[in-house]
Amino acid sequence: MAAPQQQKKELKVLSRDDVGKHNKPGDLWIVIDAKVYDLSKFAELHPGGESVLYDEEIAGQDATETFFGLHLHEVLLRPAYQRLMIGEIKGEESKVVPDELGSRSKVPYAEPMWLTDNYFSPYFKESHRRLQKEFRAYVDTMIYEVAQRCEANGKRPDVELLQDMGKKGINAMRMGPGKHLHGRKLFADVKGEEFDYFHELVITQELVRMGARGFGDGLNGGMVIGLPPVMNFGSQKLKDEVIEPVLNGEKYICLAISEAFAGSDVMGMRTFAQKSEDGSHYILNGSKKWITNGMFADYFTTACKTDEGYAVLLVRRDFGGVETKQIRTSYSTTAGTAYVTFDNVKVPADYVIGEDGLGIQIVLSNFNHERWVMCCSTIRSSRAICEQLLKWSAQRKAFGKPLNSQAVVRAKLASIISQCEAAQTWLESVTYQMCNMTYKQQALFLAGQVALLKSWSTRVSHDVADNAVNIFGGRGLTKTGMGRFVEEFHRTYKFDAVLGGSEEILADLGIRQALRMMPENAKL
Template identity: 30%
Template structure:
């Protein structure tokens, strides 16, 4: 079998030569797969490593939470719902709000105090994002584009000199930052970047040329994190090859921005095109290493995604509050809306989605604060789930309010338009689903290849072969129930934990099936990859929900009862979705359906639109 390469793994620098028994030829031993501690990564191997999910992280003290609430208190006291509509109508924020945000320290939330920031950890930042999200997601975008991705690269990869030069003014809000990755020909495909930076003949600066599109804060920023192709000479072959490098670029000669884009939502935030015409960038402004720009970009995006989930939980709270207030006061056909089953079902599903999103946001920020670094798949899943759950919650809230929800003055229609972008930017949900599936399959493929290599020398690798063989045999005859979570969850949630175990078992078997059937060609089976990602999302969400509900039950919180009910409902419904998603990877009729979808799409695309005759023809 041809294994899928695993570019995210570290490679051994000095592989040893070994002689396999029964062969005189020497072969170079390939490095063993690097073991990940990520739950989602190991899920693709059929394992349930939940040591980072249980117990649910509690990294803030009551004093820490109070500090966060005090930071936002000046804004929450002065903010009224009409403010968001006024800012949107003007398509910008006024100086009064800008000054207030500076006084609150909102521009340097995670910047260390020695550079003038508040020094909040990830969980505190998520909390601040949540509080902002309750009022205006557009404002959250401005602040997030500034610090969550705009100057995050300086925090993560900057030298001491770079931090000392840029962070104080950025933290004080004297200067604004933005993140410049997307180009007209390179949206989700960062490898398609055309912007170039060439080293000057004297070696003192790079000359930057190109353009970026849809840059949040692009028209008001003073400091730009820019990604451009640079020629890099290979140490082994001496060949010059273009690789992406990250730069800190200051506004100055040659750097211009276009007019603000007209958008569907987040209208008060500035989004524009940015142009670079022979912009001189000092060599000291290279961020990270030359040629490592792709790694810098991915780390910035992975590190910032938990903030989006936090902001969206705030927006969802506002929507649920509006829906419940209306349902409790509006009378139809002689009864309050809240007494009707259809309304109650909507409220229940809205509450479940909010609970899952909130649980993911603070799970991710919590494990990050505890030093966990292998979270790229969990971050991607949190962003996907949060953005889709928020859309559902807001849409259903508008439905409950009826005509009133459609009116501008209620504010919900603005939330709906603002929420829509979250499924697109910082990695579209479609691409992130492929990212989750392909990264997990690469990891699992490496382990499967390791087993195949072990079979070449069975005597020396008897333990591995026996363990894997026993696991596969038990699964094939229905004796395995998957890795157990019983020791982690509260006794009242053991039935739900059993559903997770079964899901992990079936997921691992499905991954193995795909690798054996499609090998490296699985990359072309995007309809299958999407369904595999959907199952991974649901399984991870079940684990996170059970962890949080277990904490509530163990601590006997006053919300323990409803948290248990939410966990019960979500896990049972998610379990059914997992079965449906995974069956779609093998079932004959489902596979035929995918072929039919492809055929229909190809014909419509070839025709440039609808193909069938109009019914009046």
């Protein structure tokens, strides 16, 4: 993530000898990256204590190495610290210059290969690259600060932001390719008719760079998984009522499948809808658990049992008898994760999505895309942590040398970077197949591939998180400061290993699909 840009101010031109004269309590200057800071009044307010600033290697001296061994560069860009900057060292220039907002990182392996100078890709075209460049700038300038604020205070994402994303066509683009994009004005002037899964991959991977996992799910995660059943199987009445308001950010929807009794075992659900004798409505009773965006959803795409087998009902919050309670998980409450209860909810018969009795097919049709989106996210999140590790191991010194001078640290970096590169390559290959297969072919040939990819990519995340904490040490367990993104990743990476099907279930699914395709004459 690029840091906010440093504002220019008039600075004195000073020598190092000038700075060296100011090394006492009440008169304290230091040098950080060729800039001079007057800490005379700030010293007693220093969060790390006053005495540390009067160390003979800091007071009146160049404290660059010490500073970057303890603090993020963004600290210097905060207004309070900008006001402490009074001068610059004559004949010297700052070496630590933050990337411009929206720019690509120059750190090796910080970007997927297709975004790295001197490398090529057969998959990404001009429209993909244009979308990536413009959307990264949008994320950095319009979403990042909101994400960090909401991640910290636990409040739902700003409605104004979601509606702005709706106006720009971003919400619609997050639903993947389809007729809903044709003729619609989309972000970065991408044509709806040319929009493919690589465009969606770009959007998904740019969003997760924010390092705010709870906010990422809160940012219409429920829409991405809850709206497709309405779009693909809903009646025209339901489509007219729901699709545009949700895509515009005026209404919110979630997917309500998981229960306390039924997670990966979808068919074990107990929520039941009893159809009335005259067939005009259903009476819905039961509960759902771990429902993303459930706390602020207007619509609940709800799987349930019926006398016909299984059905998917679109339940409106204002039907009455719908109650949501906050579930506090290991990530922020900004995701709106809810325990949902349905108490004699009267659901009109025309709010059945598709047909009564076809609920399981509708639920299963949604899983491939959901799992693929999660692969996009967890693989890119892991890469972002690798970038943090490369930076940290270069600037942090231990035993008088940078961390990256230790062979054991380099071996850890080699292992996790290799896994991230392999995961991205597999993801892009699967995405290419998706772009060239019909929906039916995807279900037939890619369900196993996507399942194995998700199962493996979350194992990659596990290795990245584990090694990252070991390399960052105590900072990797601290919610603020140098290791805050590592701490957040280590605390939340496991979500993708559970949501949308656990690692073990999906690994088994992948192999079971392969076994069904085994030729009878295949013998050793």
